[in-house]
Amino acid sequence: MDVSTDLVSHHHAGHHPHQHDSGHDHHELGWWRKYVFSTDHKVIGIQYLITGLIFLLLGFTLMMLMRWQLAFPGRSLPLIGNLLERAVGPGAMPDGRMTPDFYNSLGAMHGTIMIFLGIVPVAFAAFGNFVVPLQIGAPDMTFPKINMASYWAFFVGGIVMLVSFFVPGGAAKGGWTSYTPLSVITDKGGIHHWFFNGQTLWLVGFILLITSSLLGAVNFITTIIQLRAKGLTWMRLPFFVWAQLVTAFLLLLAFPPLEAAIVMQLMDRIGATSFFMPTGLVVNGAAVAISGGGSPILWQHLFWFLGHPEVYVLILPGMGIVAEIIANNTRKPLWGYKSLVFAALVLGFLSFIVWAHHMWLTGMGSVVSAFFQTTTLIISIPSVIILSAFFISLWGGSIRFNTPMLFATAFLPMFGIGGLTGIPLSFNSADLYLHDTYYVIAHFHYIVAPGTIFALFAGIYYWFPKATGRRMNEFWGKVHFWPSLICMNVIFLPMFLQGMLSMHRRWYDGGQGWNIANEKVWGLSGFQWNVPISAAAWVMGLAQIPFIINFFWSIKRGEKVNDNPWQATTLEWAAPSPPPHGNFAVTPVAHRGPYEYSLPGRERDFTMQNEPIRDSDREAYAAAAAAHH
Amino acid sequence: MDIPYTTTARPDTGLWNAKIGIWLFLASEVMLFGGLFSAYVFLRLDALPGYWPHGLLNVPVGTMNTAILIGSSVTVVLAWAALKMRQFNRYKIYMGITILCGIIFLAVKLAYEWPDKFQHFGAYIRQDRLEKYEEYLGNHHMLERGLEPRVEITGHLHNHDALHDPNIHEYEVQLDQVNAAPTDPASDRPHFWPLPKSQKIAVIEKADVEHAEMFVPKHNTFFATYFTITGLHGLHVLGGVIVFTYFWLPIGANLYKRNPEHLANRVEVAGLFWHFVDLVWIFVFPLFYLL
Numbered sequence: 027m028d029v030s031t032d033l034v035s036h037h038h039a040g041h042h043p044h045q046h047d048s049g050h051d052h053h054e055l056g057w058w059r060k061y062v063f064s065t066d067h068k069v070i071g072i073q074y075l076i077t078g079l080i081f082l083l084l085g086f087t088l089m090m091l092m093r094w095q096l097a098f099p100g101r102s103l104p105l106i107g108n109l110l111e112r113a114v115g116p117g118a119m120p121d122g123r124m125t126p127d128f129y130n131s132l133g134a135m136h137g138t139i140m141i142f143l144g145i146v147p148v149a150f151a152a153f154g155n156f157v158v159p160l161q162i163g164a165p166d167m168t169f170p171k172i173n174m175a176s177y178w179a180f181f182v183g184g185i186v187m188l189v190s191f192f193v194p195g196g197a198a199k200g201g202w203t204s205y206t207p208l209s210v211i212t213d214k215g216g217i218h219h220w221f222f223n224g225q226t227l228w229l230v231g232f233i234l235l236i237t238s239s240l241l242g243a244v245n246f247i248t249t250i251i252q253l254r255a256k257g258l259t260w261m262r263l264p265f266f267v268w269a270q271l272v273t274a275f276l277l278l279l280a281f282p283p284l285e286a287a288i289v290m291q292l293m294d295r296i297g298a299t300s301f302f303m304p305t306g307l308v309v310n311g312a313a314v315a316i317s318g319g320g321s322p323i324l325w326q327h328l329f330w331f332l333g334h335p336e337v338y339v340l341i342l343p344g345m346g347i348v349a350e351i352i353a354n355n356t357r358k359p360l361w362g363y364k365s366l367v368f369a370a371l372v373l374g375f376l377s378f379i380v381w382a383h384h385m386w387l388t389g390m391g392s393v394v395s396a397f398f399q400t401t402t403l404i405i406s407i408p409s410v411i412i413l414s415a416f417f418i419s420l421w422g423g424s425i426r427f428n429t430p431m432l433f434a435t436a437f438l439p440m441f442g443i444g445g446l447t448g449i450p451l452s453f454n455s456a457d458l459y460l461h462d463t464y465y466v467i468a469h470f471h472y473i474v475a476p477g478t479i480f481a482l483f484a485g486i487y488y489w490f491p492k493a494t495g496r497r498m499n500e501f502w503g504k505v506h507f508w509p510s511l512i513c514m515n516v517i518f519l520p521m522f523l524q525g526m527l528s529m530h531r532r533w534y535d536g537g538q539g540w541n542i543a544n545e546k547v548w549g550l551s552g553f554q555w556n557v558p559i560s561a562a563a564w565v566m567g568l569a570q571i572p573f574i575i576n577f578f579w580s581i582k583r584g585e586k587v588n589d590n591p592w593q594a595t596t597l598e599w600a601a602p603s604p605p606p607h608g609n610f611a612v613t614p615v616a617h618r619g620p621y622e623y624s625l626p627g628r629e630r631d632f633t634m635q636n637e638p639i640r641d642s643d644r645e646a647y648a649a650a651a652a653a654h655h
Numbered sequence: 656m657d658i659p660y661t662t663t664a665r666p667d668t669g670l671w672n673a674k675i676g677i678w679l680f681l682a683s684e685v686m687l688f689g690g691l692f693s694a695y696v697f698l699r700l701d702a703l704p705g706y707w708p709h710g711l712l713n714v715p716v717g718t719m720n721t722a723i724l725i726g727s728s729v730t731v732v733l734a735w736a737a738l739k740m741r742q743f744n745r746y747k748i749y750m751g752i753t754i755l756c757g758i759i760f761l762a763v764k765l766a767y768e769w770p771d772k773f774q775h776f777g778a779y780i781r782q783d784r785l786e787k788y789e790e791y792l793g794n795h796h797m798l799e800r801g802l803e804p805r806v807e808i809t810g811h812l813h814n815h816d817a818l819h820d821p822n823i824h825e826y827e828v829q830l831d832q833v834n835a836a837p838t839d840p841a842s843d844r845p846h847f848w849p850l851p852k853s854q855k856i857a858v859i860e861k862a863d864v865e866h867a868e869m870f871v872p873k874h875n876t877f878f879a880t881y882f883t884i885t886g887l888h889g890l891h892v893l894g895g896v897i898v899f900t901y902f903w904l905p906i907g908a909n910l911y912k913r914n915p916e917h918l919a920n921r922v923e924v925a926g927l928f929w930h931f932v933d934l935v936w937i938f939v940f941p942l943f944y945l946l
């Protein structure tokens with residue numbers, strides 16, 4: 027990371043070697059402090075990005091393995107199967123055939139890794155860390171050391187999760203939701219260690235991940251409140267910053283109850299308490315020696331109290347990224363900025379009172395059901411507002427379809443499909459049928475996979491030049507985009523059909539042994555649909571290779587670009603690329619809103635937030651205000 | 656590079672960074688303990704009649720600990736005020752008292768209250784055998800009074816081996832007063848001062864027992880919640896004591912010489928945390944000891 031000459035001279039002018047105040051940073055940071063144990067928000071953001079992307083790839087690999095078993099149940103997986111048996115066995119893939127236990131481990135860890143070690147770290151922590159301080163014109167986060175602690179808590183949590191694959195009995199098997207009492211009685215006795223077993227390590231790893239999120243959330247919110255540049259009032263914040271702010275509040279307030287629940291599950295597993303264990307529980311024909319008196323449903327409540335806000339944690343940063351890129355590439359102000367901000371706030375608030383829509387089948391009674399159905403329907407309104415504002419923003423723009431914009435544009439219909447298919451799920455009468463089927467899987471994957479993950483790709487292509495001073499290759503970006511888009515849809519569209527045939531989301535044999543799965547729809551039986559789905563999943567794996575190569579190749583070899591290659595308006599583009607420690611050569615002052623594209627009377631079609639107001643701007647604002655009345 | 660507003664307030668928000676940070680952190684802590692307390696409510700409402708115990712904790716000791724913690728919340732404010740007035744020695748005294756209070760609180764909890772529970776025994780009688788132990792349970796009397804039935808016999812376990820040895824078929828229990836004289840109106844409700852154990856010994860056959868255990872977390876959902884919440888609360892007290900000690904010893908207190916305001920701010924932030932820890936206890940005490 028080189029330091030702009032400006033800043034260096036500025037620093038040295040005020041520096042006396044004898045008065046080294048604690049507040050002052052050290053100039054000669056060693057390699058370890060600079061790249062590994064760094065407190066610089068940009069380095070931490072990149073650390074989060076790389077680690078998170080690796081976990082995304084890993085989580086995806088687990089799923090590709092499961093897709094083999096679903097398409098060809100019981101068939102030996104050539105080559106890889108035996109390797110896996112040796113690596114994580116014995117009993118994972120004897121003779122290359124996947125055992126039910128290993129299948130369950132893969133499923134649970136796919137969900138856990140994708141959500142908590144992949145999407146959240148990349149969408150919130152990586153982009154939030156790298157972009158937010160730059161966008162608000164700050165030198166760093168308010169608490170740089172806590173920021174570093176947040177990354178390392180995440181890192182260790184991830185390692186704990188990984189280690190759990192290699193302990194006797196293998197990784198957790200209870201799904202990413204870890205429902206009790208199953209998750210309390212699993213991975214116990216026999217070959218299992220009392221502590222080093224899949225489920226217990228899952229819980230311990232989770233506590234670290236929650237700690238990491240909390241530290242991050244406190245830091246983000248404080249930074250946004252305190253370190254906004256002069257003139258950067260709330261309504262001048264880029265929508266991305268708003269999205270991250272709401273996300274941070276969700277993490278701050280929704281995660282702790284799950285932490286409480288995890289502590290209780292740990293007590294149930296290790297201390298033999300009965301928080302979640304009902305009276306009279308019988309396992310394998312024998313009564314379990316516990317006091318009983320606990321409630322399995324309590325776990326579900328605490329889990330989904332996090333779980334639902336969590337889904338907005340997964341989507342909001344993506345929406346923020348898409349907003350920036352759409353405004354930039356349509357060369358127009360974002361349509362309905364205020365409605366967007368308001369919608370994001372309402373979304374954040376409402377997401378705390380809809381959680382029981384994941385629990386329609388627990389028999390919670392009609393009054394409670396009615397309440398949660400109503401709130402669930404109401405929460406679709408802000409989502410629709412946000413999506414509509416994005417669509418309207420496209421209207422009449424002279425759109426530049428570069429790679430970031432392709433991904434951002436694809437986000438819109440994909441998120442739309444995901445969101446609309448959530449509506450049948452929010453009626454408990456329809457959900458009685460659809461619950462726990464592939465329909466639900468398709469619903470949320472449309473939101474998270476071609477939705478959020480596409481937004482993340484968009485963001486990576488978009489901010490890459492800021493982090494490296496170079497642009498990623500456009501051609502290979504498109505080679506990455508189109509196959510990914512097609513594969514995503516071949517994977518997830520048929521899952522709606524499978525779900526409507528009632529195929530259960532946790533079947534180990536892909537439905538082969540179930541009559542309902544052998545009904546035909548569009549020429550293939552529910553079970554047979556697994557083959558094209560799996561094939562598309564593997565092709566999509568291949569389609570990520572151009573991205574990986576492009577990413578690393580461009581760091582060193584990409585086309586060199588100036589500080590603002592996309593001709594964007596927000597403050598991060600006013601910093602050097604890559605920004606030095608402390609970010610800005612001159613502390614920026616904001617004079618205007620975030621999306622002043624094509625401002626009349628300006629010679630360029632973008633006006634940066636730190637450009638002072640001129641007379642022609644005042645005339646343009648007055649004309650715009652008059653047009654509104 | 657310096658981060659702005661570490662000690663001075665940002666003009667438009669009127670706050671310095673750590674103050675916002677601590678309030679946010681405390682908001683998350685509210686949710687953490689909120690999750691635990693909601694579990695308490697859930698489990699208590701779900702408990703079958705008679706299964707949620709009453710009067711098993713030592714109220715006077717709990718009251719004393721409450722007073723100690725509230726007192727320390729006052730002294731920490733005084734310590735902060737002393738710093739603000741630049742009276743370093745008074746700061747040291749008040750902070751010292753605060754630390755001491757925290758340590759006493761923990762000592763009482765860990766060296767007396769918890770171990771005392773671990774020495775106490777209880778056996779839940781099977782629903783179909785309750786009648787057999789009527790002389791210890793007094794359920795006819797409870798029914799007449801319109802009170803919840805008793806399903807557990809508690810006291811001091813004489814033959815401790817019985818817990819693990821399958822060849823021993825009964826528990827010999829030196830009864831608590833309530834099971835020794837179950838129909839005595841004085842036993843209808845728990846007492847402020849714990850009554851001494853009776854001399855009466857009951858023999859309870861294991862075959863009649865649903866579940867028997869010392870008062871450890873797995874004994875029932877009451878103790879599971881009690882130990883989990885007080886344990887987590889205790890960890891918070893410990894955390895507070897460690898931070899205060901750091902600000903009290905020269906290693907942290909020397910900041911006073913360079914930037915007294917900064918130390919005052921730190922103490923203020925840690926003090927806010929301490930008030931929160933106090934507040935949690937204000938919920939724990941009535942919920943577990945009194946209700």
Ligand code: HEM
Pocket residue numbers: 203337338340341383384402403405406409444445446448449451452453457460461462466469470473474
């Ligand atoms: C916009 C309106 C939305 C509605 C009405 C909605 C409704 C629902 C409902 C009722 C369920 C429970 C289905 C069941 O388990 O039977 C569900 C599941 C799910 N939704 Fe949505 N949803 C919406 C948006 C989202 C968003 C934005 C995300 C973000 C990523 C999301 C992610 C999920 C996930 C992950 C699950 C499945 C959890 C599981 O059981 O493993 N949903 N949705």
Ligand SMILES: [Cu+2]
Pocket residue numbers: 333334337380381383384
């Ligand atoms: Cu939900």
